Amino acid sequence: MLLDYIGLGFKAGLEVHHQLNTERKLFCHCPVNLTNRRHDAEVLRHMRPTLSELGEYDGTALMEFKTKKEVLYQIYGDINCTYEMDDTPPFMVNEKALDIAIAIAQTFNMSLVDEVHITRKQYLDGSIPTGFQRTAIMGVGGGFEMSNRTIGILHMSVEEDSCREVSDKGHRIVFKADRLGIPLVEVVTAPDFQTPEEAGLGAEAIRRALWNLGMVRRGPGSVRHDVNCSIRGGTRIEIKGVPRIGDIPRLLHNETWRQKALLEIMATLRSRGVTADTIQQRIADVTRLLRNVDNSALANQRGNRIVAVRLNGFGGLLTWQTQEHTVFADEFAGRIRVIACLDQMPNMLHPDSPDAMNINSGIWRKIRNRLDATHHDAIFLVYGPDEDLETAVSEIYIRAREATRGIPPETRQALKNGCNDFERILPGPDRMYPDTDHPPLPLSEERIHSIAHQLPEQPWIRERRYQEIKVPQDVIRSLAISEYAPLFDRLSMTFPESAKRQAEILGRMIPFLARKNIPVHNLTEQRFEELFMCWQDGLFFREGFKSLLLYMAENPNQKCIQCLQKTGMTPATDDDINNVIQKAAKQMNSRTFCHLEQQLNWLMGEAMKSLKGRAHGRELSIRIRDTLEKKREQT
């Protein structure tokens, strides 16, 4: 579906979670290390909601308590200690992680807080054994430049990473604790992105800024994005834990679609006179009726009851498409999957479900009769253990009433097919309360200044500068966040005439050689200076750079000029060139050519092969043409 994002009032913001490159975890002395081996021990816990400091329960917290889950942690002797098991109070915060966070705040021009307060953010999903994440705001405000405008940043916090989920079935969720406690920053942008594509570019820009600092972890799992978006009349929805930047635009496209659809459904319900008050619970036990029906979804429900549910006024709405691969009915399925733990899909059936096979129209008619349902009403079946079924029915009516009001604020999970599904109710600020295990931590001016002193230039500033000095576009992107950027800046000051050449070498050739495991670390700043000195003095040609750099990297103790001689990269003399051309011309005699240009190209190729970059291509070409023309005159 084509969507007019601007017209729909689309806006999106990002929360980028990026792991910091420290040796130890944030609040204990365990090493940072992920593993795939079998765990050493298990711990079983449950989570209960508690009061926030303003004396209120958080909605998400209560919802998660409803699910009554057993939480199992898989722990590792060498990666986890009793802190991560929540059996020991935290140690003092990792100062290295704070230093990195201070650097990040400065790179985004944020205001650093004067005093850091470690806060507890409740997570009752079990992903953290304490039931809360220790987190602290480091800076507020600021922003970065992207596509010629500034994207605002709301705040940045430093926090401990959560466990990795292994499985979530029924009332048991399993986590492995290796990742738990790794320091990360959360960078939260303002809702400044106007299209899904722009949000993807924003994530890229943030990643580039962080990579540019050289203090964050790289590789799979080191970054996760929570993507927030809304359209006009809609609600802020958070899509959680998106690992790949490339997935962001499609997820946002589908969420836009969903919000638009839900608003249309709301309008339809209103036009039918359906409000939260007119929706009345009407259910019927139809277990017996469906006992002998051969349906694969119901076959798994032996011993469980099957309940038919009526939603008055919802007739025809369940199949309303809400995303590429979802319909309105999935809104209910998602809720009861999470909240009632009915996670054997399909967890509900309606007359138009593809999974409702062998439930014929006669049976549906009987079910309609039992529920006194007309074609104005929607009906469907839910099934499961009694206690969960009760939760499911109550949740279905909660969701139905929400449909009459618009889009409920939710955290949603990203699916592989680009769609999203319910994860939990969107948490509010009520879930935050101070961590009593840590004293407030003032940030000294000296500390901030000494970190500011070592900060690299921001990538967007560099990019703009490189554009001005005409660095090739494709080189700009890699060079601007490259470790060679500062070297490039110094070299291009000393040898401004060859700046473009330096950019190509440092932004393209050196990374290429590094990928081939050439010891490029032997190419020190001093040797680069020698190299460009020789280049400026015309001691070799452009074509000689690669051979020369290869040799220099392998021979760290030789001066550039020596390397030039060893590789024979010094420019060929006129005699050398004449000899090569003459030699090639002799071989040419045994061949036939259709026309002069072909002859020229062949000769050129042979001569270049022999000279290996010791001659300038254009000059060589002129000489060859001369030679050929002379030859022709002779014959």
Place this chain on the structure above:
Amino acid sequence: MPGTDAIVYKGYKDLALAKLKEIGIRVWSDVILETEQGRFEGIILPRSETADHDHIVIKLKNGYNIGVRADKVRSAKEVNYKEAIYKIPESEFPRDEEKPNVTLLGTGGTIASRLDYRTGAVIPAFTPGELYGAVPELADICNMKTEKLFGVFSENMGPEQWIGTAQAIGREIRNGVDGIVIGHGTDTMHHTAAILSFMVQNTPVPIVMVGSQRSSDRPSSDAALNLRHAVYTAAHGDIAETMICMFGPTSDQYGLLHPGTRVRKMHSSYRSTFRTIGDIPLAKVTTDSLTHLTSHYKHRRKDKNVAIDAVFDPRVTIVYYYPNMKPDIIDSLIEHDYKGIVIAGTGLGHVNKPLYPALKRARDAGVAVFMTVQTLWGFVQMYVYETGREMLQLGVIPCSNMLPETAYVKLGWALAHSNDVDELQSIMLTPISREITEREPYNGYLIFQGGLPEVEEFIQKVKR
């Protein structure tokens, strides 16, 4: 007006206090704060009293707290004011005539706690009634009456509180309650459990002490489950003794019932910190079942014939021996009129020779000296080595396998009955409630050594 600042500007002093007054802002004000670093919107929170005096704490709209340097604040505008009320939704405990009646006595500690923003710490504050609001599952187990006896940290429990608790227990038993639960901080829970074992004798119903290692203000708290285990034990258990009910493993699996005189807190922070020493626990308990681990216990009775003997002479101390200890330690105790000394000696119950003259002076001054072992497990045996025999001659009385803390509280209790050393010896060495056992079973001493393949296998199979 003295005191007003403390209420309106909770915890703020000096520079920060002056700034708040200057810009006309109170604690709990919902403000827009203009500072040199930009604008901050949120609620002004109280300041921890131990923190510096230069910062103002603000809870931002997103829920995070930050500190703003007072001297950077330019101006502020109060847009709202709402004092925070820390209150768990309180609802009346439902009553069911079929269910047993349990009384929950509150003394303080982390099982009943909330956050304090003045000190930034966890303080005891929930009334037991509020506790029910937090743990409604209790109503499935029994009818409950709650009474807040004290609101003190565990380390501040002492003779006055022990006596008050024993008297409250006696009163409740005589009123016909079916079981008693005592909420208590964990640090000195084993001291209180031991002294109550002597002050409350011949109880017809279970007396169950309970606390938590993770305060109840956290989602992962063990408080709710411990409480449910303890209440189940008090309501339905058959063991009419004073016990401690705390987590068996660190996992949310089951609680253990430890005999009040043979239990000790063995880890500063683990959930499964309490261990029965030199014996096995009495039973395993879950939220709806109790499995006895031994058949040797006092059974529940229908009568109300409890004997309350709530007395304590505080002129008693405990001396933890260390190499090179000087006799002046003992001399100073004699000089300060102590009447009883419990020594936690090395090995089988030893101290160094230079202490001997001081021990003789103690005997001559009528101070009773008892020997226990700092190894915690095992018996005092002073005949094995000559040093032990010499000490016996100096009047040091071996306390068998009584735990040092148990010996300490029992001696204080005994001193309130007699100052005569012979009589004290008789009281101390006549077991009242398991404080001395005749035999140590093979599994009374088990500290698994981590890292051994067989132990690791056990841990993998049986959740910790």
